[in-house]
Every structure is written in C-alpha cells, then in structure tokens.
Amino acid sequence: MKTMELRLTINGSERTWTIAPGDLLLDVLRREGYFGVKRGCERGECGACAVLLDGKPINSCLMFAAQVEGRQIVTIEGLAHEGRLDPLQEAFLDHGAVQCGFCTPGMVVSAKALLDRHPDPSEDQVREVLAGHFCRCTGYKKPVEAVLAAAAAGRKPAVEVLP
Amino acid sequence: MSEHAVVGQNLRKVDGVKLVTGGAAFTDDIHLPGMLIGKILPSPHAHARIRRIDTAKARALAGVHAVLTYRDVPRVPHTTAGQAWPEPSPYDTYLLDSKVRFVGDRVAAVAAESRAIAERALKLIEVDYDVLPAVLDMEQAMAPGAAVIHDEPDSTKIYDRERNIAGYILREIGNVEEGFRAADYILEREFRTQRQQHAMLEPHISIAWLDADGRLVIRSSTQVPYHCRRQVAMILQLPVSRVHVIKPRIGGGFGGKQEMLLEDITGALALAARRPVKIEYTREEEFYMARSRHPQILRMKMGARRDGTVTASQLTVLATTGAYGSHSTTVQGNTGSKVLPLYRTANMRFECHVVYTNMPVAGAFRGYGCPQGFFAQETVVDEIAAELGIDPLEFHRRNVIRLGDVDRLSAQLGEGKEGLPRVVRSCGLPVCMERAAEAIGWPEKRTSLPSRDGVKPRGVGMACTMQGSGIAGVDWASAFLKMNEDGSFYLQVGASDVGAGADTVLSQIAAEALGVTLDKIVITSGDTDITPFDVGAYASSTTIISGGAVKKAAEKVRAQVLQVAGKMLDAPVERLECGNNEIFTTGAERKSVSMTAVALQAMYKEKMQIMDGASHFNTDSPPPFCATFAEVEVDTETGQVQVLHLATAVDPGTAINPMQAEGQVEGAVTQGLGYALTEELVLDDGGRPVNANFLDYKIFGAKDMPKLTTILVETDEPLGPFGAKSISEVPINGPAPAIANAIFHAVGVRIRKLPIRPADVLEALRAAKAAPANMTEEVLVTR
Numbered sequence: 041m042k043t044m045e046l047r048l049t050i051n052g053s054e055r056t057w058t059i060a061p062g063d064l065l066l067d068v069l070r071r072e073g074y075f076g077v078k079r080g081c082e083r084g085e086c087g088a089c090a091v092l093l094d095g096k097p098i099n100s101c102l103m104f105a106a107q108v109e110g111r112q113i114v115t116i117e118g119l120a121h122e123g124r125l126d127p128l129q130e131a132f133l134d135h136g137a138v139q140c141g142f143c144t145p146g147m148v149v150s151a152k153a154l155l156d157r158h159p160d161p162s163e164d165q166v167r168e169v170l171a172g173h174f175c176r177c178t179g180y181k182k183p184v185e186a187v188l189a190a191a192a193a194g195r196k197p198a199v200e201v202l203p
Numbered sequence: 204m205s206e207h208a209v210v211g212q213n214l215r216k217v218d219g220v221k222l223v224t225g226g227a228a229f230t231d232d233i234h235l236p237g238m239l240i241g242k243i244l245p246s247p248h249a250h251a252r253i254r255r256i257d258t259a260k261a262r263a264l265a266g267v268h269a270v271l272t273y274r275d276v277p278r279v280p281h282t283t284a285g286q287a288w289p290e291p292s293p294y295d296t297y298l299l300d301s302k303v304r305f306v307g308d309r310v311a312a313v314a315a316e317s318r319a320i321a322e323r324a325l326k327l328i329e330v331d332y333d334v335l336p337a338v339l340d341m342e343q344a345m346a347p348g349a350a351v352i353h354d355e356p357d358s359t360k361i362y363d364r365e366r367n368i369a370g371y372i373l374r375e376i377g378n379v380e381e382g383f384r385a386a387d388y389i390l391e392r393e394f395r396t397q398r399q400q401h402a403m404l405e406p407h408i409s410i411a412w413l414d415a416d417g418r419l420v421i422r423s424s425t426q427v428p429y430h431c432r433r434q435v436a437m438i439l440q441l442p443v444s445r446v447h448v449i450k451p452r453i454g455g456g457f458g459g460k461q462e463m464l465l466e467d468i469t470g471a472l473a474l475a476a477r478r479p480v481k482i483e484y485t486r487e488e489e490f491y492m493a494r495s496r497h498p499q500i501l502r503m504k505m506g507a508r509r510d511g512t513v514t515a516s517q518l519t520v521l522a523t524t525g526a527y528g529s530h531s532t533t534v535q536g537n538t539g540s541k542v543l544p545l546y547r548t549a550n551m552r553f554e555c556h557v558v559y560t561n562m563p564v565a566g567a568f569r570g571y572g573c574p575q576g577f578f579a580q581e582t583v584v585d586e587i588a589a590e591l592g593i594d595p596l597e598f599h600r601r602n603v604i605r606l607g608d609v610d611r612l613s614a615q616l617g618e619g620k621e622g623l624p625r626v627v628r629s630c631g632l633p634v635c636m637e638r639a640a641e642a643i644g645w646p647e648k649r650t651s652l653p654s655r656d657g658v659k660p661r662g663v664g665m666a667c668t669m670q671g672s673g674i675a676g677v678d679w680a681s682a683f684l685k686m687n688e689d690g691s692f693y694l695q696v697g698a699s700d701v702g703a704g705a706d707t708v709l710s711q712i713a714a715e716a717l718g719v720t721l722d723k724i725v726i727t728s729g730d731t732d733i734t735p736f737d738v739g740a741y742a743s744s745t746t747i748i749s750g751g752a753v754k755k756a757a758e759k760v761r762a763q764v765l766q767v768a769g770k771m772l773d774a775p776v777e778r779l780e781c782g783n784n785e786i787f788t789t790g791a792e793r794k795s796v797s798m799t800a801v802a803l804q805a806m807y808k809e810k811m812q813i814m815d816g817a818s819h820f821n822t823d824s825p826p827p828f829c830a831t832f833a834e835v836e837v838d839t840e841t842g843q844v845q846v847l848h849l850a851t852a853v854d855p856g857t858a859i860n861p862m863q864a865e866g867q868v869e870g871a872v873t874q875g876l877g878y879a880l881t882e883e884l885v886l887d888d889g890g891r892p893v894n895a896n897f898l899d900y901k902i903f904g905a906k907d908m909p910k911l912t913t914i915l916v917e918t919d920e921p922l923g924p925f926g927a928k929s930i931s932e933v934p935i936n937g938p939a940p941a942i943a944n945a946i947f948h949a950v951g952v953r954i955r956k957l958p959i960r961p962a963d964v965l966e967a968l969r970a971a972k973a974a975p976a977n978m979t980e981e982v983l984v985t986r
Contacts, residue, residue, distance in 0.1 A: 070231075071234075073227075073234075074225070075225060075226075075227040075228075075229070075231075075232035076224070076225015076226070077225070078229075078404070078405070078454070079231070079483070080404050080405070080406075080486065081486040081896070081897055082485065082486065083486065083896060083897070083898070085486075085896065085897035085898055086404060086486075086897055088404055115225065116223075116224065116225035117224065117225045119224070120224050125220070125223065125224070129223040129224065132219075132223050133215045133216065133219045133220070133223060134215065135862075136213070136216075136862035136863055136865065136866045138216055138219050138222050138223055139455075139702045139703060139704065139866055139870065140222075140403075140404070140405070140452070140453060140454045140455045140701065140702020140703075141218075141219075141221075141222025141223070141228070141452065141454070141702065142229065142403075142404040142405045142454030142455060142702070143404050144222055144223055145223075145225045148223060166905075167905045167906045167908075168905075168906065170904075170905035170906075171904045171905045171906040173905070174402075174404060174897060174902060174904060175404070175905075176401075176402055176403050176404055176455050176457070176870070176873075176874070176902065177455055177702055177703075177866070177870045178866055178869060178870050178873075179866075179869030179870050179872060179873035179903075179908065179911060180869075180873070180904075180905040180908055181869045181908070181911050181913075182862075182865075182866055182869065183905075184905065
C-alpha cells in the first residue's frame with residue numbers, strides 16, 4: 041500500500057505520522073489514540089467526530105488526513121491543561137450536560153471555538169453551533185446552559201488555539 | 204431540599220471527567236494486536252431462500268481470515284431479546300440461516316485485516332436466491348395465502364406460525380360490555396404509529412477475542428451483559444463459564460441495546476479466525492439492521508358518563524414485530540397493562556395481535572409499547588372531554604389513578620405471563636398536572652386561545668402518562684461492596700450504565716447508606732467476570748432494583764464498620780452513626796473515629812476484609828407519573844406544526860440526583876418530539892429503507908427545540924431506595940398526544956397518525972373546511 045508522511049501540530053505538539061493518501065482524518069486520529077474523536081455517522085451529519093482545524097470546528101470524517109498537512113488540530117484531548125479542565129468541561133459537568141458522553145467531545149470543541157471568537161454569545165449563537173451536533177440523550181437544554189455558563193463565568197480558556 | 208447528605212444532591216457524574224476529556228472509555232476505544240474487522244452481508248431481498256452460496260472467492264482474498272454462512276455455524280433457535288431466562292420472546296432467530304426474512308437480514312459474515320478487504324470480500328460472496336413473496340403490510344400478514352415467514356420446523360414459542368402471528372394477548376377485567384352500557388358517550392377511534400429508530404449516537408459495536416485461557420471475551424455496547432453472556436454461550440455452544448462480557452461506557456441505548464445483536468456473530472468470527480474481531484454497524488446499518496419501535500394500528504374505545512366518569516375502556520391493537528419476534532409480546536403487553544389502568548374504571552379489555560412481516564425487526568425502545576398506547580388513549584380522552592364540554596384537565600382530575608388504588612390489569616398482564624397487582628403507594632400525579640398546567644398557562648390559554656383566525660393559530664394540549672419501575676417479580680439485581688484501607692469503598696454492580704447516569708446514582712445510594720462522601724465510592728459495573736448479576740438496564744429498573752441491592756449491601760457493610768468502630772470507641776453500636784467519612788457516637792459526649800482508621804484497624808489488626816453483598820427484587824412495579832403540556836403554533840398554509848413550549852412534570856419518587864433526573868426528562872421528551880413530528884424509518888415497496896441516514900431521518904437538533912420546562916414532583920416511594928422510583932421512560936409518552944391535542948385546540952382537527960406530518964395536517968384542514976359541520980366529527984355512538 042502506498043504511504044506518505046503527514047506532518048501536523050496536534051494539541052500543541054508537532055507530529056509526523058505515516059498515512060495512506062486515502063485515509064480519513066477521523067480514522068487516522070483514532071488510530072493514533074485520539075479516541076475522543078467519535079465515529080457517529082461518517083457522513084458529516086452528527087458532529088461526533090468534530091475537531092478544531094486552525095481553530096475552526098470541522099467534521100473529521102469528511103476530510104482526508106492528507107489535507108491537514110502543516111496545520112493545527114485540536115481535539116478534546118487537548119483542552120485540559122496541566123491536569124486542569126477547560127472551563128467548558130467544568131461547566132458541562134456542573135450543569136449535567138453530559139449523559140452518555142459520546143457527543144460531548146464534539147460539542148465541547150465546537151463550543152470552545154465559539155467562545156474563543158465570541159466570549160459573550162447569545163443563546164441563539166450557542167444553539168447555532170450545537171445544531172451541528174446531534175445528541176440523543178440531553179435535549180440540548182443543559183449543554184446550552186453549560187456553554188452560556190462557561191461564557192458568563194468569563195473565565196479565560198486554558199489553551200489558546202487561535203494562531 | 205433533601206434531608207440526605209449525598210442522595211438528592213446535584214453531584215457531578217462519577218464517570219464525567221473521562222467523558223468530557225475524551226478518555227478511552229467506549230467499546231471501540233482500544234487497539235488489540237491483530238484485530239480483524241468483521242462485516243455482515245445483508246440480504247437484498249425482503250424474503251428469500253438461499254439456493255446456493257459460494258464463498259470460495261471471498262475466502263481466497265488475501266487478508267480474509269474467516270467467512271461464515273449458515274453451513275459453518277451451529278443452528279440454535281433463540282431470541283435476541285435481552286430478557287431474563289426463560290425469555291418470553293419466540294425462539295425464532297438463528298446465528299445464520301438458509302432463509303432471509305427482511306432486507307438487512309444476515310446472509311454471511313467475514314473477518315478481514317481491514318474494513319476495505321472485508322467489504323471487498325462481501326462482494327465476492329456469490330449468492331443465488333429463491334425470492335419468495337413478501338409480507339410488507341401488517342394488515343395483510345394474517346390474511347389467508349400470505350407467505351409464511353417462519354416455516355422452519357425448529358423455532359419455538361410462536362403463537363401461530365401459519366398465520367404469521369408471533370404473539371397474541373387478550374385480557375379483560377370487570378366487564379367492558381356492561382361498562383359501555385353504563386356510558387352516556389362512547390367513542391372509538393383508530394390510530395397509526397410508525398417505525399421509530401433509537402438513533403443512539405454510538406452505533407452497535409462488539410469486539411471479541413480469546414484470552415490467554417482460551418475464554419471468549421466480548422467487549423460490547425450492550426445494556427444487558429449478563430443476558431448476552433447466557434445467550435452467546437447457548438448459541439455458540441460454549442459453557443457460560445467460557446464467556447466473559449464486558450460493558451464499557453455506552454454511547455446511548457434507549458432499548459436498542461437490550462438486544463444480543465452483534466455479540467454472537469462477532470464471537471463466532473473470533474472463534475473461527477482465532478484472532479480478535481470487531482464489528483461496528485455503520486450509521487446506515489444501524490438504521491435498518493438494528494431494531495426499532497413497533498409500528499401499531501390501535502383502536503381505542505372509551506365510554507364515559509355525562510359527568511366525565513370513565514365507565515369502560517377497550518384497546519385493540521395490531522402490531523408488527525418485523526421479521527423476528529424480539530420483545531414482541533412483552534412490548535405489546537405494556538401497551539395495554541401500563542396504559543389503560545391510568546383511568547380508574549373497573550372495566551378494561553385489551554386485545555393484541557403481534558404479526559411477523561418481512562420488515563426490519565422491532566424491539567425494546569424507551570417507553571416499551573406505552574408511547575403508542577398513550578397516543579391513542581390520551582387523544583381519545585381529549586376528544587371525549589371536548590364532546591362532554593369538560594376541560595381536559597378537569598376530566599383527568601376526575602378519572603386518573605390515585606394513591607391507594609390497585610391496578611388489577613397488571614395482575615393479568617405481566618412479562619409474558621400473569622403478573623402481579625400494582626398498588627399505588629406514592630402518587631404525585633395530581634401535583635404534576637397542576638404544576639405543568641401552570642407552567643404552560645393552561646386556564647388562560649385554554650380560554651383566550653385559540654384565535655383560529657389568522658394564518659398561524661396557537662393551541663395548548665395535555666396528556667397524562669405512567670410507566671413502571673422494574674418488572675415485578677422478574678427483575679433482580681445484586682451488588683457487592685468492600686472497604687479499602689483508606690476508608691473508601693469499592694462497589695461492584697452488574698447494573699449497566701448506558702449513559703443515563705446509573706453509576707452515579709448507585710454510588711450516591713452507597714455513599715448515603717455508608718455515611719461517606721461520593722468520592723469515597725469507586726464503582727465497577729457491567730462486567731460478567733468482576734461484578735455480580737443484574738438483569739441489565741431496562742424497564743426503568745436500575746435505580747429502584749439495582750439501587751435496592753446497593754442499599755442493602757451498603758447497610759450490611761455499614762454494620763461491619765460499626766462493629767469495628769464500636770470496639771475502637773468503646774461504645775455500643777446502637778449509639779454509633781456514620782456521616783461525612785467518620786463514625787461518631789450520638790449523645791452528650793461526642794467521640795469519633797475516621798473511616799480510614801476503621802479500615803486500617805479491620806485490615807491490619809483484626810485481619811478482616813470488611814465486605815458484603817446483597818440481592819434485591821420487588822414484587823411490585825411502582826409507577827412513576829407524568830403530565831405533559833404542549834403549546835403549538837400551526838401554520839394553516841403549510842401544515843407545519845411548531846411546538847413553542849413543552850412543560851413536563853414527573854413524579855420519580857425521590858430524585859437521587861435531580862440534575863440527572865431532569866436530564867432524563869429532557870432527553871425523553873426530545874425523543875418524544877421526534878416521535879410526534881419528524882421521525883419515521885420509511886421503507887419502499889420492496890421493504891428497503893429509503894432514509895437510513897441522519898439527513899433524511901430527522902431527529903431534533905439544538906435549533907429545533909421548543910422551550911422545555913422540567914418539573915420534578917418528588918414523592919416517597921416505600922419500595923424504592925430512599926424513596927426512589929424511576930424516571931427515564933415515562934416522559935417519552937406524553938409529547939405525541941399532548942401535541943395532537945394542542946393541534947386540535949389550535950385548528951380543530953384531529954391527527955391520529957404519527958408522525959404528524961405537515962401534509963397530513965393540511966389534508967385534515969382541507970377536509971374540515973369542506974365539511975365544517977364535521978369539524979370535531981361525530982361521536983360514533985351517542986346515547
């Protein structure tokens with residue numbers, strides 16, 4: 041099988057991985073142990089595989105790994121910093137926004153991208169972002185509350201992801 | 204406010220941190236050396252015999268390690284329903300068979316070194332089919348001349364295979380004919396409900412391998428690890444002791460994983476290949492090769508006196524279980540036994556045929572037969588109330604089940620056999636009704652609305668529902684606790700947290716009973732080697748049944764702790780209390796000793812492991828109650844129904860963790876909104892799914908949601924740990940009828956088919972306009 045080298049920055053660390061040209065980013069991330077990136081539909085419909093690409097949420101099931109050459113990826117594993125959870129993660133726990141937790145990583149990274157750009161979002165803005173993430177457990181009420189609470193707390197995100 | 208230190212508190216999920224940080228917690232989050240990918244070849248035909256199947260080319264493909272057809276595996280009739288032995292569902296399913304009975308049925312399975320190779324191997328399997336006439340309409344299934352779907356000689360527990368009847372139920376209490384004679388009004392209506400999919404975010408997935416001792420290990424996304432172990436052992440003809448099922452974190456189940464669905468075939472492939480094998484359904488496969496809610500056609504008949512007193516109710520149901528009878532009689536039994544007794548009439552009759560069709564298989568789904576029944580019953584009640592000129596809320600006040608009532612229909616209709624009478628020992632339903640009504644603005648909106656002029660009239664509607672808390676006399680659970688030398692406790696439960704928070708609730712119960720903080724409980728759940736037995740996560744049983752076992756075990760362990768502490772404090776155990784991680788004397792002079800000191804004393808001085816276990820079951824199934832109120836806006840030009848506000852009040856007994864309990868309500872009503880308005884797996888005329896993806900099968904997203912109001916009306920249930928009943932299922936029953944009733948209030952038309960599609964609303968509006976005199980339709984029988 042033909043292989044190639046992929047260089048990228050993931051959660052702040054530079055890495056070089058051997059991939060096949062047709063490998064999906066989702067498959068490569070999971071193969072490399074980023075299990076927080078979930079496989080929910082492989083069609084870009086559910087948002088469970090979301091990661092941040094140069095600070096913007098994308099569905100990793102819709103991209104070839106080769107497309108992220110030289111770029112920055114942040115996964116859910118990159119949000120906690122030195123053993124401290126990101127304020128969004130804290131808020132998700134405190135507000136009961138996590139049930140099965142399968143959609144949680146996608147929701148949290150997308151919400152992080154939102155708060156990085158709009159530290160004081162409206163509920164509509166939060167819902168707009170979470171609309172990209174299906175959740176079958178919560179009814180979205182507590183996740184929306186959690187994102188708004190994290191924003192209201194005005195706490196600075198632990199990791200800077202914007203260049 | 205709770206009088207307890209841990210129970211009743213909004214504490215974080217004990218497994219929360221690993222979930223918010225993306226920890227490797229789910230079935231798929233492991234890499235095993237040499238793991239193969241398994242794939243199943245689905246039938247392209249709704250009904251066919253395999254005349255010839257040739258796997259030579261697939262086997263010859265490099266990287267393929269196993270190919271299985273019906274010729275390669277034991278033929279053991281079984282049910283995939285994850286139910287207590289002996290399962291009441293028909294034994295009509297085979298690991299692989301020479302006949303296929305729906306589009307998506309298993310034809311063959313392969314295990315290969317990659318998904319791409321496995322998919323190529325499937326294409327290399329040559330199959331000649333004798334295509335058979337298919338039954339694709341449940342109303343035709345019993346007709347003379349209909350194709351017989353289960354004509355194999357060795358399946359068992361099928362009610363009438365010649366007529367495709369998987370199960371039949373007829374129960375009556377009192378005398379409905381007399382009851383209807385006593386009525387001033389009798390109304391009978393027909394309702395139709397659809398095939399709803401669980402759509403849990405994590406599809407079904409199993410990984411199987413042989414451990415160093417040659418035992419078959421199955422790591423699986425299941426709600427029922429113990430039932431899976433028993434069933435897989437039977438199907439693969441292994442001793443139970445040679446099978447080990449592990450349930451890691453689960454990405455949602457909702458009943459869809461109360462089913463031994465992939466464990467058997469994954470295990471068979473692992474045994475054949477002698478390598479680890481993983482099978483994970485794709486999203487498309489999940490939609491049509493997994494399970495669904497049973498579609499039903501219901502005829503609901505109810506009689507009432509002029510003052511609104513219900514005198515008799517009768518529900519006649521035709522349901523289809525699809526190609527296999529998983530959960531067929533039990534789900535449909537619930538449609539009668541948990542629905543009709545909401546009303547206090549002494550005369551009830553329930554009759555149901557569950558038929559086979561060549562369609563995707565139905566199974567357990569949150570609500571378990573109740574959403575269909577309550578849609579029919581609560582819509583008929585609303586219509587009768589309208590006919591009698593009684594406010595629906597008042598009609599409910601007069602008629603619904605009360606504290607101290609005995610539900611005798613449940614005694615007739617248990618889990619596939621006679622059940623046990625249900626006694627209402629706690630009932631918050633009256634308060635639920637009043638508080639949810641207040642939240643929606645009931646009296647004002649009922650009188651001031653609707654302004655049926657204008658393009659988008661609004662209306663409000665309501666429904667009352669109930670459920671159970673475990674299956675009386677069937678569900679049981681056990682728990683084991685041991686003390687660690689730092690004063691913490693290790694809790695082992697067979698209970699299966701599938702995402703609803705059972706591990707947290709059970710840990711809270713243990714902590715409360717032991718007098719420690721939640722961080723002192725370390726829990727392992729759902730591992731057949733490590734944890735004691737539990738039937739699994741279904742029937743709203745975990746909090747009350749598994750929680751009951753945990754409380755009993757904790758009380759036994761607490762007694763051991765007090766024994767040791769008594770000696771250390773030189774005090775009689777009767778004068779000792781546990782709390783906040785210490786044991787202290789009551790009375791004037793307070794002496795105390797820490798849990799840690801007790802643990803060290805027990806382990807290193809007394810040479811004793813403080814530990815104990817307990818089992819628990821109930822002979823009754825206390826009903827949680829729910830009142831659902833909806834406000835809708837109906838676009839009379841497009842037929843679009845917009846739910847503006849959904850207020851749900853639930854009586855769960857004591858809410859062990861109110862924040863989690865609210866989450867159960869909000870999640871349930873969101874699935875209920877989809878059931879009411881958008882969700883249906885549609886099949887074409889060949890039984891093939893046409894919308895097996897999230898784009899075309901519409902579940903509610905964050906922007907689609909109405910305002911949700913969640914109200915917990917706590918009561919104290921004598922049979923539950925710390926007064927708890929259940930909460931996860933009951934709220935799903937209310938949205939469909941509450942919305943249908945609100946639509947009637949808004950625009951004066953009755954919709955009796957789910958999902959309520961804009962086209963159906965428009966059609967109903969058009970029909971009403973054509974015949975305005977019939978706007979509310981005639982009551983069938985008026986005395």
